Amino acid sequence: MIRIAIDAMGGDFGPKAIIPALDMVLKGRPEVHFLIYGDEVKIKKYLSRYKNLNRQVTIFHTDKMVQNDDKPSTALRASKGSGMRMAIEAVKNGEAEAVVSAGNTGALMAMAKIVLKTVPGIHRPAIASVxxxxHGDTIMLDLGANVLVDADTLVQFAVLGSVFARANKTRDQQGAQDDKPPSVGLLNIGSEETKGPEHVREAGEILSRIDFPGEYKGFVEGNDITRGTVDVIVSDGYAGNISLKTAEGVGHLVRTYLKESFKSSLLSKIGAFFAYFALRDLRERMDPRRYNGGVFLGLNGVCIKSHGGADALGFSSAVILAVRLARQGYIEQIARDIGHLTDQENLLSEDD
Amino acid sequence: MIRIAIDAMGGDFGPKAIIPALDMVLKGRPEVHFLIYGDEVKIKKYLSRYKNLNRQVTIFHTDKMVQNDDKPSTALRASKGSGMRMAIEAVKNGEAEAVVSAGNTGALMAMAKIVLKTVPGIHRPAIASVxxxxHGDTIMLDLGANVLVDADTLVQFAVLGSVFARANKTRDQQGAQDDKPPSVGLLNIGSEETKGPEHVREAGEILSRIDFPGEYKGFVEGNDITRGTVDVIVSDGYAGNISLKTAEGVGHLVRTYLKESFKSSLLSKIGAFFAYFALRDLRERMDPRRYNGGVFLGLNGVCIKSHGGADALGFSSAVILAVRLARQGYIEQIARDIGHLTDQENLLSEDD
Structure with a gap:
């Protein structure tokens, strides 16, 4: 059994989107059990429609919830007994293997840091996403948990991302582990060693000489993210967040253009009718909901942030990611690999 | 008459793409005269096909050219007599109002800085693009002439971008100037004042209290670039370049998906046939060639970099941008506005 703690009241839609999402997750994953935190009446209202799901949940009632526009510090102070906090505590206490929330990102990160704590040796947690x-998926981090960071922190992100990439690669294929180390690139503004800001150049220099769970491939540029040049792209949270949001913006622009183009004339409308299957295929491949779910890496527990605006399909992607990571024992792997990194740092500084 | 200096040998295709591009520019702009620098035999080979264009050009022969993979420092040392250098010098000497090159970006920037010099008071030139x-076009800068910069430099970029936005707004409508100041946003990872790296927060604080040719609207995020939230988006070259390249990558991904979707089945192929006009419309709107042309802002002269891989249509967009800016006297405007900014800085520091 895999137990996932769900903050049911977060996000723009709350239980209305979250409960159907859990039912989607259950299909093909009968071993999952959900601990659901939030307003019992609202949760049960939607839950009653899903018989199978009903048997696989435990509800923990609370009236208290973190608001989407609360400052992290305010949310943290008032968090005791909130659904978000209780869901995180379930992971801390070993009652669940992972927590998923669509609520306030800053509050979730602050609470997860306080409750779960970082893996020993980790400077700062990062947010990663697929x-x-x-040519296939790329793991990217940090997406905004931090702003500018130093070179050592970027190196740690490379470790966190590599372990995540390996866990994600195996996906739902239990057992069969791909042992090839994930390829890792540093996000920069050019591929030459002399390019870019100092923290990025220095991290590149360190990654090219240390032993870590990935294979360092040098600098990559913004267009390498969608090209699939490497399995893992490492960046500070400043460049990473701006890049992620730019990609979202371009995706939205294209969807708007697509709709307008197919409505621009009668002929175009007829075209849209005949192109129905091709357009459906395109929409599915471009669907950002399939890539929903930011993973907080570096914490002593699996915590996943769903986009606040996610609908049922979007939220289900985030929960499926949680199930995948809960299976992989990747927290233990991160602890081992960061320990290995710290050993090398000690050796390197002894050399000086 | 507007005279544009053209480095004919730069880019992936040289005169083969550049000469047809100039013919495109001439249509509707009979007042433009081109000074073309490069290998006369190769230039004339393509020029002979365009009778009208032939009457509007002067060719300056040179065998010497900057290679695409030369380091800027190497290119600079060996640049005397190269087509790129001669074209820049034509602007310096008042023989042309603007220069356009599809050659090596680093070399072009280095030469333009040495030959044209920066406008007095400017810390660092920036690369801007539309x-x-x-909801309409957005000017974005810096796209990679710099990496991380200080707050004062970001403030100067806001001035450079505002003047450019005004010149770009008037487009080819000679005379009728839109007097509304362009709206300006700072690219950041959140809209709250407390978010983001120090240089961005400090620049925001300065922009909210000084008088400059734009109207400061606060922080914007990556998805605001395509949303058209503001007329000008200011960032350092690190975040700006990564954002630009990410957008290019997503555009490429979508075009690939689109092609694949419409070839995936017989029905989809029939759909593509009926959807021809809608797809053509979409392709045109998404065409990155329409947005080709990076403007070096802050120099004593108009210098425009075309994408190296630009074809004739792409290169013509860069030249049309050059014609537009050559008309506007925007160098004089920048000098005035940077002077005004420096006066305020002096006043502000006297207040301390």
Missing amino acids: MPGI | MPGI
Whole structure:
């Protein structure tokens, strides 16, 4: 049995989107059990429609919830007894293997840091996500948990991302582990060693000489994210967040153009009718809901942030990611690999 | 007459793409005269096909050219007599109002800085470009002439971008100037004042209290670029370049998906046939060639970099941008506005 703690009241839609999402997750994953935190009446209202799901949940009632526009510090102070906090505590206490919330990102990160704590040796947690690419998926981090960071922190992100990439690669294929180390690139503004800001150049220099769970491939540029040049792209949260949001914006622009183009004339409308299957295929491949779910890496527990605006399909992607990671024992792997990194740092500084 | 200096040998295709591009520019702009620098035999080979264009050009022969993979420092040392250098010098000497090159970006920037010099008071030149958006175009800078910069430099970029936005707004409508100040946003990872790296927060604080040719609207995020939230988006070259390249990558991903979707089945192929006009419309709106042309802002002269891989249509967009800016006297405007900014800085520091 895999137990996932769900903050049911977060996000724009709350239980209305979240409960159907859990039912989607259950299909093909009968071993999952959900601990659901939030307003019992609202949760049960939607839950009653899903018989199978009903048997696989435990509801923990609370009236208290973190507001989407609360500052992290305010939310943290008032968080005791909130659904978000209780769901995180379930992971801390070993009652669940992972927590998923669509609520306030800053509050979730602050609470997860306080409750779960970081893996020993980790400087700062990072947010990672899976990005779609022409030649397969790419893991990208940090997406905004931090702003500018130092070179050592970027190196730690490379470790966190590599372990995540390996866990994600195996996906739902239990057992069969791919032992090839994930390829890792540093996000920069050019591929030459002399390019870019100092923290990125220094991290590149360190990654090219240390032993870590990935294979360092040098600098990559913004267009490598969708190209699938490497399995893992490492960046500070400043560049990473701006890049992620830019990608979202371009995706939205294209969807708007697509709709307008197919409505621009009668002929175009007829075209849209005949192109129905091709357009459906395109829409599915471009669907950002398939890539929903930001993973907080570096914490002593699996915590996943769903986009606040996610609908049922979107939220289900985030929960499926949680199930995948809960299976992989990847927290233990991160602890081992960060320990290995710290050993090398000690060796390196002894050399000085 | 507007005279544009053209480095004919730069880019992936050289005169083969550049000469037809100039013919495109001439249509509707009979007042433009081109000074073309490069290998006379190769230039004339393509020029002979365009009778009208032939009457509007002067060719300056040189065998010497900057290679696409030369380091800027190497290119600079060996640049005397190269087509790129001669074209820049034509602007310096008042023989042309603007220069356009599809050659090596680093070399072009280095030469333009040495030959044209920066406008007095400017810390660092920036590269700006026009980006497409749902609600109209957005000017974005810096796109990679710099990496991380200080707050004062970001403030100067806001001035450079505002003057450019005004010149770009008037487009080819000679005379009728839109007097509304362009709206300006700072690219950041959140809209709250407390978010983001120090140099961005400090620049925001300065922009909210000084008088400059734009109207400061606060922080914007990556998805605001295509949303058209503001007329000008200011960032350092690190975040700006990564954002630009990410947008290019997503555009490429979508075009690949689109092609694949419409070839995936017989029905989809029939759909593509009926959807021809809608797809053509979409392709045109998404066409990155329409947005080709990076403007070096802050120099004593108009210098425009075309994408190296630009074809004739792409290169013509860069030249049309050059014609537009050559008309506007925008160098004089920048000098005035940077002077005004420096006066305020002096006043502000006297207040301390």
